Amino acid sequence: MPASTMQPNLDQLAGLTGVRAGALLRWQATGWPDRRAEQWRFTRLSRVEKMDLRPAEMAAKQPAAVAASLPDNAVILSFSNGVLDMAGLAALPGGVTASLLSDNDAALAALAELVPAAHPISNLSLAAMTTGLHLDIAGTVEVPIILVFTGDDNGVSAHPVISVRLAHGASAVMAEWHQSSVGLSAPLMGIVVGDKGRLDYAKVQQESSASAHLAATGLKLGEGSVFEGFQISAGGQLARLETHIVLSGENADCTLSAIYLGRDKQHHDITTNMNHAKGHCLSNQIIRGVLDDSARGVFQGKVHVAPDAQKTDGQQMSRALLLSRKAEADAKPELEIYADDVLCAHGATVGELDDTQLFYLTSRGIDRKTARSMLITAFLDDAIDSITHPALADMLRPVSTAWMNATPNAGDL
Amino acid sequence: MAPLLEIRDLHASVGDTPILKGINLTINAGEIHAIMGPNGSGKSTMSYVLAGREGYEVTGGDILMNGVSMLEMEADERARAGMFLAFQYPVELPGVGGMSFLRAAVNARRIEAGEDEVDQLEFVKLVRAKATHLGINDDMLKRAVNVGFSGGEKKRYEILQMALLEPVLSVLDETDSGLDVDALKIVSDGVNLLRDPQRSMLVITHYQRLLNHIVPDYVHILAGGKIRRSGGKELAFEVEESGYAGIDDAA
Numbered sequence: 001m002p003a004s005t006m007q008p009n010l011d012q013l014a015g016l017t018g019v020r021a022g023a024l025l026r027w028q029a030t031g032w033p034d035r036r037a038e039q040w041r042f043t044r045l046s047r048v049e050k051m052d053l054r055p056a057e058m059a060a061k062q063p064a065a066v067a068a069s070l071p072d073n074a075v076i077l078s079f080s081n082g083v084l085d086m087a088g089l090a091a092l093p094g095g096v097t098a099s100l101l102s103d104n105d106a107a108l109a110a111l112a113e114l115v116p117a118a119h120p121i122s123n124l125s126l127a128a129m130t131t132g133l134h135l136d137i138a139g140t141v142e143v144p145i146i147l148v149f150t151g152d153d154n155g156v157s158a159h160p161v162i163s164v165r166l167a168h169g170a171s172a173v174m175a176e177w178h179q180s181s182v183g184l185s186a187p188l189m190g191i192v193v194g195d196k197g198r199l200d201y202a203k204v205q206q207e208s209s210a211s212a213h214l215a216a217t218g219l220k221l222g223e224g225s226v227f228e229g230f231q232i233s234a235g236g237q238l239a240r241l242e243t244h245i246v247l248s249g250e251n252a253d254c255t256l257s258a259i260y261l262g263r264d265k266q267h268h269d270i271t272t273n274m275n276h277a278k279g280h281c282l283s284n285q286i287i288r289g290v291l292d293d294s295a296r297g298v299f300q301g302k303v304h305v306a307p308d309a310q311k312t313d314g315q316q317m318s319r320a321l322l323l324s325r326k327a328e329a330d331a332k333p334e335l336e337i338y339a340d341d342v343l344c345a346h347g348a349t350v351g352e353l354d355d356t357q358l359f360y361l362t363s364r365g366i367d368r369k370t371a372r373s374m375l376i377t378a379f380l381d382d383a384i385d386s387i388t389h390p391a392l393a394d395m396l397r398p399v400s401t402a403w404m405n406a407t408p409n410a411g412d413l
Numbered sequence: 414m415a416p417l418l419e420i421r422d423l424h425a426s427v428g429d430t431p432i433l434k435g436i437n438l439t440i441n442a443g444e445i446h447a448i449m450g451p452n453g454s455g456k457s458t459m460s461y462v463l464a465g466r467e468g469y470e471v472t473g474g475d476i477l478m479n480g481v482s483m484l485e486m487e488a489d490e491r492a493r494a495g496m497f498l499a500f501q502y503p504v505e506l507p508g509v510g511g512m513s514f515l516r517a518a519v520n521a522r523r524i525e526a527g528e529d530e531v532d533q534l535e536f537v538k539l540v541r542a543k544a545t546h547l548g549i550n551d552d553m554l555k556r557a558v559n560v561g562f563s564g565g566e567k568k569r570y571e572i573l574q575m576a577l578l579e580p581v582l583s584v585l586d587e588t589d590s591g592l593d594v595d596a597l598k599i600v601s602d603g604v605n606l607l608r609d610p611q612r613s614m615l616v617i618t619h620y621q622r623l624l625n626h627i628v629p630d631y632v633h634i635l636a637g638g639k640i641r642r643s644g645g646k647e648l649a650f651e652v653e654e655s656g657y658a659g660i661d662d663a664a
Binding site: 355357361363365368371381382 | 465503508514521574
């Protein structure tokens with residue numbers, strides 16, 4: 001066993017069975033991602049490896065309040081140190097059925113298949129699962145379901161494992177709100193949207209500045225289904241939001257846009273793997289990043305089009321804005337196309353604020369900080385404007401506004 | 414009382430290249446001065462130096478507004494003190510809504526003056542009223558700043574900003590460039606509406622044509638980074654007939 005697999009300390013996990021036992025074996029075989037692995041080239045986990053962590057076993061004694069603009073009518077499911085407060089399940093709206101993955105190895109197996117078996121962090125989270133929640137959704141559920149993740153113990157790692165299954169024709173609105181102080185937050189999500197279903201989805205990563213956030217999400221979209229997702233990565237010292245999408249039925253429509261906002265020595269990684277397995281599907285990804293100080297941003301986006309996935313429309317555009325000379329952005333867009341009748345485009349740019357635009361604004365009496373913030377907002381709005389669900393848009397916008405207002409010095413670019 | 418604008422032996426460089434080589438100019442309240450000059454004479458540099466653009470370095474002399482040196486002031490501070498530059502090439506700001514831009518500019522000025530921020534509804538009314546005079550419709554006001562505007566529309570939008578900001582000193586940098594006769598008239602009428610005994614303007618232009626519409630009190634010929642000649646409005650006609658060649662030679 002490589003030494004690195006000693007952390008997080010998994011001694012407490014003796015006696016696992018089924019899917020989790022298999023995951024533990026795989027984790028013990030691989031340990032933390034290989035330094036030479038191409039998928040982890042831009043995101044090194046040495047800082048996480050050095051943390052002395054153990055998987056959380058209990059929620060914080062004092063549940064943390066989350067100061068967020070959550071939708072008024074939302075149902076909140078609270079996770080503390082990765083452990084679900086079961087009381088919240090009682091408030092779930094009609095059409096939503098909750099069960100525990102610890103009692104349902106078949107559902108856990110189905111979830112595990114949505115992410116690559118060789119993905120170390122997913123295996124770790126399956127093995128060290130702090131809570132396993134399964135939500136079955138049928139019919140039209142308009143009440144937003146918000147998963148709120150808090151936590152107070154920087155000596156633990158949180159491994160909430162959540163699977164969501166939307167039945168044929170079902171629709172729902174969901175969000176993840178991460179704002180914890182655990183050492184490592186490693187949520188594993190598996191979402192299946194049935195044929196003709198629709199899911200509006202948002203994720204906000206606002207962990208404390210000492211935390212690491214390593215998320216893996218698997219997403220499978222059925223025929224004629226719609227997924228509209230948006231992610232903001234703004235917190236943590238190191239964050240990777242990794243999503244594996246399979247468009248498994250024709251005419252599926254997937255939007256997965258993201259913004260990352262980095263300052264100090266933060267590291268944000270947005271990784272997506274968009275698989276067009278069937279034809280006539282649409283995928284669209286708008287990625288915007290703003291980096292100040294010595295922050296680093298990474299976007300890895302792969303679009304894979306299977307041989308018979310004709311009439312695929314796959315779009316991906318990543319732009320990063322550097323506010324400081326020490327900030328750095330890396331983009332690795334990849335197209336792998338095996339069908340011949342497709343419309344695919346990708347692009348990646350890294351730039352700075354435009355001096356001429358800044359001068360124009362300041363020449364009107366607008367102070368430099370406000371002028372910069374107006375230009376950054378305009379840059380981010382490109383992506384944020386793609387959110388069509390009003391309650392989710394109202395929840396997400398204040399996150400980027402707060403980030404901008406908190407800029408202590410306005411960068412040197 | 415100090416003149417509204419006093420430029421004293423102003424030297425300025427862009428990079429290592431000296432462009433302005435000793436400009437002296439005094440503008441009193443209520444006066445309109447025109448600066449004419451051939452391409453490369455330093456006209457646009459002068460407008461940027463006055464407005465405080467980064468990269469335009471003053472290497473000597475001084476610029477005083479109402480007796481106060483502006484050299485240590487950033488562009489936004491100068492603007493709030495009453496300076497306005499109408500750009501030769503107004504800048505497109507994709508994603509920055511026109512109305513919020515105008516409001517931010519007006520509020521910046523008002524906050525500096527210790528006034529309340531503008532009421533949103535009142536402001537919309539005010540903008541519409543002033544925009545109508547300039548042939549700017551609601552559709553243009555709703556768009557992002559200067560995005561999708563024609564050359565003439567951009568120039569009119571500059572004058573709208575000037576009308577809203579009510580500057581003490583307006584510098585119009587080649588406001589006539591790219592305008593057809595009709596647009597020139599709309600823009601000039603807009604500028605003339607702002608003539609006021611308390612306000613002054615510096616009109617920078619290559620051609621005499623604009624000065625038929627915005628009639629200056631004084632005309633200065635800039636060439637090789639210095640003012641070579643000054644006179645009344647008749648000087649503009651002289652230049653129009655004989656060109657700048659003789660003036661350059663005189664230098």
